[in-house]
Amino acid sequence: MTREDLRHQGEAMRDRLRGASPxxxxxxxxxxxxxxxxxxWSRPGLALSDRILCALAAVAVFPRLQAVQRxxxxxxxxxxxxxxxxxxxxxxxxxxxxxxxxxxxxxxxRVFAARxxxxxxxxxxxxxxEELTARGRTLMHELHGERAQSGYAAPDNPTTGALYPxxxxxxxxxxxxxxxxxxxxRALVAVAAFTALRLPEQVAKFGQSAxxxxxxxxxxxxxxxxxxPHSGFPPAxxxxxxxxxxxx
Numbered sequence: 001m002t003r004e005d006l007r008h009q010g011e012a013m014r015d016r017l018r019g020a021s022p023x024x025x026x027x028x029x030x031x032x033x034x035x036x037x038x039x040x041w042s043r044p045g046l047a048l049s050d051r052i053l054c055a056l057a058a059v060a061v062f063p064r065l066q067a068v069q070r071x072x073x074x075x076x077x078x079x080x081x082x083x084x085x086x087x088x089x090x091x092x093x094x095x096x097x098x099x100x101x102x103x104x105x106x107x108x109x110r111v112f113a114a115r116x117x118x119x120x121x122x123x124x125x126x127x128x129x130e131e132l133t134a135r136g137r138t139l140m141h142e143l144h145g146e147r148a149q150s151g152y153a154a155p156d157n158p159t160t161g162a163l164y165p166x167x168x169x170x171x172x173x174x175x176x177x178x179x180x181x182x183x184x185x186r187a188l189v190a191v192a193a194f195t196a197l198r199l200p201e202q203v204a205k206f207g208q209s210a211x212x213x214x215x216x217x218x219x220x221x222x223x224x225x226x227x228x229p230h231s232g233f234p235p236a237x238x239x240x241x242x243x244x245x246x247x248x
Contacts, residue, residue, distance in 0.1 A: 003034060010038025016048075017041065017074045036229040046222035049078055053185060054192035054223045056088050058230040061096035061196050063104045067230065072111045082112055083120040083180035088189055091181065094171050095193045123178050129169060136173025143172075143187075143209040151201075184213040191223045196231035200242035207243045217247060 001009075010033040014022055017037070024032055041051060052075050059067040068089075075085050085108055093101030109119045127135075140148040147153075152160040176186055187210035194202040207220045224243060228236040 006038040007034045008038075009042045010034050010036070013037040013041045017052075017077075018070070040226060040229050043222060043225065045218045046226065049075075049080055050185075050188055050219070050223070051226050052078060052080060053084075053088055054188055054226040055230050056085070057092050057189045057192040058196040058227040060089050060092035060104050061100060061193050062231075063092075063096075063100045064230075065103060065107050068104050068107050069111055072108045073115075076111070076115055076117065081180065082108075082117050084185070086120055087178055087180035087186075090178070091175055091186060091189050092193050094175055095190070095197060095199075120180070125174075127174070132169040132173035133165070134173075135177065136168040136171070139172045139176055140168065143212060144205065145209075147205055147208070151205075184210075184215055187213045187215055188219075188223050191220060192227050195224050195227045195236055195239040198235045198238070200239045203239040204242040204246035208246050220247075 007030070014033050014037040041048075046054075052071060056068065056071045056075065059071060072085055076082070086105065089101050089104040089108060092104070093099075105119070112119050137148075140153070144153075149155060153164060155161070157164075176183070181189065187206060190206040191203055191210060194200075194206060203224065207224075210220050210223075211217065221240065221243065224236050224239045227239075
């Protein structure tokens with residue numbers, strides 16, 4: 001494939017994501033079209049809707065609000081449900097800090113309002129803390145197997161144990177059970193968000209676990225690659241290195 005071919009491919013993908021009259025920055029549009037839309041977004045191995053979720057997770061963890069707004073619109077254009085978009089932003093806040101979600105959800109709400117779409121209400125919180133703990137621990141073991149007991153997750157670590165029970169309750173026990181995102185999609189969001197946050201150890205852990213949710217190894221790798229234009233090529237490459245070691 002020549003650069004011209006890549007550019008044409010990128011133009012087609014760019015128009016699918018941003019419309020026929022995209023707002024591109026002066027002096028940068030060709031590179032953006034060729035390398036980002038042609039070189040990354042047009043890769044095989046991961047569905048476009050999944051790429052949108054990964055990209056949204058990557059920009060939501062900082063958060064980069066202009067990019068969040070653009071990707072929320074693209075998600076709606078491609079039939080992704082408002083509840084799914086909300087859950088990407090909520091789960092990203094679990095990893096980046098819920099202050100990120102406090103900033104990104106109002107952006108999504110404005111996009112929804114402009115499209116005549118209502119922001120889905122918060123799911124009911126009708127599960128006891130004991131049940132959150134129980135189902136959180138069960139999910140951890142289903143996802144991670146023996147890795148659920150290693151590192152900062154080790155149950156006999158008194159230091160991390162001061163915080164980790166709360167992460168089990170509200171991360172695994174609450175957020176991973178909220179409607180809008182199935183387990184497969186949540187695994188993609190986790191891999192993308194951890195890559196953007198420059199946490200290759202977590203990428204390796206969740207990348208292995210993602211295979212138990214129905215994702216293929218190729219899809220997990222592509223989830224990492226999809227973050228490169230949004231949070232940087234070096235973090236994606238570091239994550240791929242860690243993931244490659246883990247999957248070996």
